[in-house]
Amino acid sequence: MRSADARSTGPVPASHPLARHTRLIDIVGDTARVRARGVALGELARIDNEDGERLLARAIELDGDLVTLQVLGGGKGLSSHADVRFLGRPLDTVCSTSLLGRVFDGTGLPRDGGPELTGERRVPVDGAQINPVRRRLPQNMIRTDIPMIDVFNCLVESQKIPVFSIAGEPYNALLARIGFQADADVVVFGGIGLVFDDFHFFRRSFEDQGVFHRTVMFVALAGDPVTERLPVPDLALAVAERFAVEEGQRVLVLLTDMTAWADALKEEGITLERIPANRGYMGDLYTQLAQRYERACQFLDGGSVTVLTVTTIPGNDITHPVPDNTGYITEGQFYLHDGMIDPFGSLSRLKQRVIGSSTREDHGQVMNAMIRLYAQAEEAARKQAMAFDLSDFDRRLLHFGMLFRSRFMAIDVSMPLEAALDACWQSMAECFRPGELPIRPSLVQRYFPHPEAGP
Missing domain, CATH: 3.40.50.12240 (Rossmann fold)
Incomplete structure (x- = not known):
């Protein structure tokens, strides 16, 4: 059982206008109902159970003077004769x-x-x-x-x-x-x-x-x-x-x-x-x-x-x-x-x-090219699974797909954005020639690791 002070809410303000209530009408699951006037929706209440346990509750439904309380500490073991005091404030922190x-x-x-x-x-x-x-x-x-x-x-x-x-x-x-x-x-x-x-x-x-x-x-x-x-x-x-x-x-x-x-x-x-x-x-x-x-x-x-x-x-x-x-x-x-x-x-x-404005100039082009090539790699994998003949480009796409999954998709991979962009260029360079990349030529010339070498 929880200790008596495990759910303590501190002293009730002496000037609080609402009286204490010592009779719960019913208890269903983690909710309880009590009759009280002047309660606001969402208002916090303190429940002192007969066994000394102290719980927090808040008003979640009002029907005239019938108040439904959501008992935050759970309704298990709650007595219908528990003492309820409304605190005049909502749940706060x-x-x-x-x-x-x-x-x-x-x-x-x-x-x-x-x-x-x-x-x-x-x-x-x-x-x-x-x-x-x-x-x-x-x-x-x-x-x-x-x-x-x-x-x-x-x-x-x-x-x-x-x-x-x-x-x-x-x-x-x-x-x-x-x-x-x-x-x-x-x-x-x-x-x-x-x-x-x-x-x-x-x-x-x-x-x-x-x-x-x-x-x-x-x-x-x-x-x-x-x-x-x-x-x-x-x-x-x-x-x-x-x-x-x-x-x-x-x-x-x-x-x-x-x-x-x-x-x-x-x-x-x-x-x-x-x-x-x-x-x-x-x-x-x-x-x-x-x-x-x-x-x-x-x-x-x-x-x-x-x-x-x-x-x-x-x-x-x-x-x-x-x-x-x-x-x-x-x-x-x-x-x-x-x-x-x-x-x-x-x-x-x-x-x-943010892409291109607060990141490197090649970010947008690299992102689009990598996704496009990976989509083609997935298509090449389906062709391979159905026993179709694969071209040289298809085989390079399959290799690229493997690199993409191992270098970028695993959630334990960690690298700064600039290093990740460089790794993207390196992965593309290992599989494709500069002219095969769907990237603006000026960016290829600037960032491609080995523009003179084929895969």
Whole structure:
């Protein structure tokens, strides 16, 4: 059982106008109902159970004086005679540099054994969307040293983009690498329903790579109540927004896994007996996802918030409601399968804003040529599989395809953008003559490693 002070929320303000309530009408799953007047939607409550356990809850539905509470610590063991006190404020979190290098749970309380951050300024997690006139058009690239991102689908400051993947793929390893290699000032990590091994992997990775001192982690483990998964994106985004606005920091938000978050939303809707829409998910799934993703922003007079998430695809069905709705909200996706980032399934809709302007002049031409040649290599591989005769050019395409996969597509490959572009030129030079490349001649003359030598 959790300790009596594990979910402590601090003292209730003496001036709070609402009385204590000592009788819950009913308890269903992780929700409970109580009669109270003057409660606001989203208001936070403290529940003192009869056994001394203290829990947080928030009002998620109002029907006259009937208030439905979402118990963030889970409803298991909750007594109908528990003491409920409304706190007169929404769920909030500390916002200061004291957060850096700390790990918190799904309610914003310390998970790392460190002290609670008392006396610090707190901000609501359900903030309003940014006024469009305060946004600036994206124009800066975030370097990750991952060639399949930097060369072919650049990550841009203030972009919102998911990693689409099926279960079992190394998407957490990819997310961790982006976290400690990305050119960002602050990393805010949100773990949603992580098994302990994955949580330990992320923390160890950030510590070993020397970025933990500028990282904040909010983690709801798989063994925690499902309701603790729901606030994680809001906590992470609220903290990221404050660092960006008030400190002028470039903040990278990493969330995994948004499908687990959507499943928690579905479970909440079922508990509240709401009418489902598609495959059991509620009809507001798009809105719920968009409210989180749209907090990615390049501020006119501050820093930026970039949102990178993992969205697992159940059964590899891209029409599943979570990836399907996500695709309409975000600005592309990184598609991970067979341990590699697929160059054809991946897309960054903002890459044209930085390619050639903040990167080397040959970037756009090299990117297009490499993808075109790799597509031809895939076609040559199909011809070979069907026992068609292969030309000399086909055989060189097959060799190029092998080089492309080994040098660029594996997620453990790491090199700066300029080195990756040079490696692209080298790979093309090993397989093709200068005149065979679909690249502007002036760039071939300048960058081709051995223009006089054939393959």
